[in-house]
Amino acid sequence: MARIVVLGAGPIGATTASRYAARGDRVTVVTRSGSGPHRPGIDRVALDVAAGGLGEVAAGASVIVNAVNLPYRQWQAGWPPIHREVMGAAESSGAVLALVGNFYVYPAGSSPMSARTPIDPPTRKGAIRARIWADLVAAHRAGRIRTLELRGSDYVGAQVVSTDGAHAGPRLVDPVLRGRRAAVVGDPDAAHTWTAVDDIARTILTLAEDERAWGRAWHVPSAPARSIRQVAEDVAAAGGLPRARVSRIPRPVLRLLGLAQPQLGEIIEMLYQFDAPFVATHEETTEVFGVTFTAWEETVAAIVAAARARITGGRARTAVGATQSP
Known part of the structure; x- marks a missing residue:
């Protein structure tokens, strides 16, 4: 031990x-x-x-x-x-x-x-x-x-459905599961790695x-890259909804929001990760250590189940600050 x-x-x-x-x-x-x-x-x-x-x-x-x-x-x-x-x-x-x-x-x-x-x-x-x-x-x-x-x-999974700072957290998942439009940071169609x-x-x-x-x-081994729009569509499909609607938060609006919410203001510096493809490979980790990633469908199913449990249970969200590891 x-x-x-x-x-x-x-x-x-x-x-x-x-x-x-x-x-x-x-x-x-x-x-x-x-x-x-x-x-x-x-x-x-x-x-x-x-x-x-x-x-x-x-x-x-x-x-x-x-x-x-x-x-x-x-x-x-x-x-x-x-x-x-x-x-x-x-x-x-x-x-x-x-x-x-x-x-x-x-x-x-x-x-x-x-x-x-x-x-x-x-x-x-x-x-x-x-x-x-x-x-x-x-x-x-x-x-x-x-x-x-x-x-x-950027983190995904059941563990971040209550994390307000996560790009694939309640800011995206909650509106999708409620049939509403989700406001997202950056180009919603840019390929992005999620871990x-x-x-x-x-x-x-x-x-x-x-x-x-x-x-x-x-x-860390991660599932194939998905745009934010694709993530939203996957969540909607897993939740039994016909579609997902997403729209980009304009940069000037993001700057104004950042005056009241410092965390959003800090995200502006990181927009390059969402305005263009932000994709990583992990093959060396898998080849050397045999570690693989969880099937994307399994991760999405866990996200939907956890988000619905929180929404219906009325539990308060937890703000954790940054969207990634320190």
Whole structure:
């Protein structure tokens, strides 16, 4: 039985922690509030990682999963102290550090992206992620830590149907299932890679303990690219509805909305991911480790079931900030 520390209890953190616990491992979930899955095998610790103390929590751990997901507006000030503390805890404990990443580090217009695509981020947020990964790689090469990054695209799955910031979350799914028009960000017909939350968690469990994966980044296997319009149509079909209607939020309107909703304002910098094809490949991960993606139809069915359960149950939505991994 391994000891695992998972940082963050959002869709990725909670799902990953639950998978480790189901495997029989002892899991500690660390969040500022002490939240996390309530199930056997999982302990929850309230800790502001940026303020220190993670090294003590992580002592004796074999894997640390960094699934922290800050709201965009907090990245500039919030990520550096968290990153330093997590890297220090990995060094002091000897645990493998698995970082949940994204495709923000790649140049705009580089589709299809692979894990070998050169890092050249076109945005401030991408630059922050690139610096974090560069630090980890340098520490790994120096023999101070063992690390890897698992990169995925925008999240899909039953876990994000209550996440207001998710592009394939309630902002898209709720109107479709209610027969209304969904307002979307970017070109609704641009091809886009979507990564299932379950596939991210499964890839973490497989790669974190395989030394062949250490020291570099890997792409999480994801279903073939679908435009936002196609995602909406798939949700409608799975929900027994005749059609889905989507329309793009005009950029000037998005800017105005961003004045009242900072998260939407931050999305403007990321529009290049939705105004043109944003597609990634994952074949190397599958070839080396045998990890594959969940069938798209299965993911869509889970989305519809979870969304309808939430809508009819009247449960409040949970705002998680960014649409991707930290």
